Amino acid sequence: MELKKREREARRKRIKNNRVLYLMILPILLWYVLFCYLPIAGGLSLSFRNYRFDMGIWKSPFVGLAHFQKMMTDSEFLRAVSNTIIISLGRIAFQMPCAIAVAVFLNEIRSGKLKKFFQTIITFPHFISWVVLAGILINLFGSGGIINQILGAFGLASVSPIAGAQSFRPFIWISNIWKEVGWDSIIYIAAIASIDPGLYEAAEVDGASRLQRIWHITLPGIRSTIAIMLILAVGQVMTNGSFDQIFNLYSPSVYAVGDTLDTYIFRESFITGGLNFGYSTAIGLFKSVIGIIMITIANKTVTAMGENGLY
């Protein structure tokens, strides 16, 4: 009892001594409240209301689960869910192996300077916004773009991968690989760098070929990194918005294959939805809830493997 009291006393004194620190962090906490928690609270309220301009987020008429019921029969919403999942899974299936391959083969380049040179070049597009990149790609693949000019020079029919329903998803996957493969590979390069060089020397003495060394040393050496990245990526299938990319590249002709939850919410909120704010907010909440459940499971899985999770 006495001890507890003394402990509390000490804690109070510590807090008093550290008041400068609390004052320092106060504006930051205020920012999180205003810009993160207030919208979260607003979203929780609005998802169950029919928004009315005169009544706002907090007082508009309560409609219970009506928005969520509507979702179950809204074909555009269901389409957006499946597009989101397909585009995300395609990303994992195609982009991750590419990033791993880049890291593995970059590691095989003997000259450090050359290695750095290539890495510098292929990482560059990561830092350019999708607004700019969309402009570049549309110009490249557009009807008068260089790709169609070359096809035309060989007498071939012109293509429009960005506007075609068949080609839109592959275009999204490939263009994202083009932008991000260098950046994505960094984490694998770091993992490879921590593999014991003695293993490679021993394998060389044993007469292992370069490909054998990759297969038996490099890849097993980064196996846990690959597993973690895979699990975390799967955990973000619903939330890992390719919003910037798709929003800047898509058009009505590819909505059927390219409209994702984020782009659907955006249009439903500000363009076509007739300002049906309650409904689009409910979709956002649906997405966030599924997202946090999935990422929590993914993170638990990773930490259960004895690795560092996402948080």
Next chain:
Amino acid sequence: MKKSRTFDVVVIIMFAALALLTLYPFYNVIILSFSNTESVAKHIPYLLPFALDLTGYKTIIQDSDFINSLLVSLFVTIVGTAVNMVLSVIAAYVLSRKYLDGRNMIMSVIVFTMLFGGGLVPTYMVIKDMGLINKVWAMILPTAINTYYLIIMKNYFLGLPDGLFEAAKLDGAGEWTMLWKVAFPLSKPIMATFTLFYAVDRWNEWYNALLYINKKALSPLQIYLRDILTSLNSQLSTQAQQMMGSTQKVSTSAVQMATIVITALPIMLVYPYLQKYFVNGVMVGGIKE
């Protein structure tokens, strides 16, 4: 041995091809930005810089909306990055103090926002209620802190030797002094890194502008570019249209491409410094405490 040499050559050729594939779209934009209707019509496919016409650039520079957008982008980048850094460094420092009661609780409050957000409309409403619509601060305040960067900075501060802080404390240093005189000088590379990352993020910012800004005079360069890409003629000011009308020779594509080049140029300029840091794996440092 001979086989191994072949392997080297194949790998290098593969990467050379990849590098070419990465750079070609940018090269294509650059040569087109110097083109004009004449050169484009004469050379199909347009694979080389067949013309060195600056009209595209001149047209853009004479558009008063462009100058406006450029100034908005510069303001958002400079002020936004300063706000980003001040808040992130202070937060990272405070949260790296192990003797702070409630530190873990504050961390959870912050990390939760990485996993769960309010969504588009509620955020919009909050920004609107704050009176930020059509204010330049709508492009600065909502992104004032990047939680991911903040956590990496905090982890870096955590790794600094405790002894230095204790010594400073014995000399009577307060928290601000320790932040400024101990933590900061020891973390210059990481400070430089995040200043650059924040600056790139702010320069590339377009989403908040799309949502909260519908005044042309306040549109950043990214939005100006978006507009010019979708509908050139309606978006260029009459002044620039007259300019284009008088020259005839310039193609709309050259104007668009010139805008792309100018919008991407600052990133190209800071890129050599950027890559110096990420190659060392700073960003991979992970999030774990």
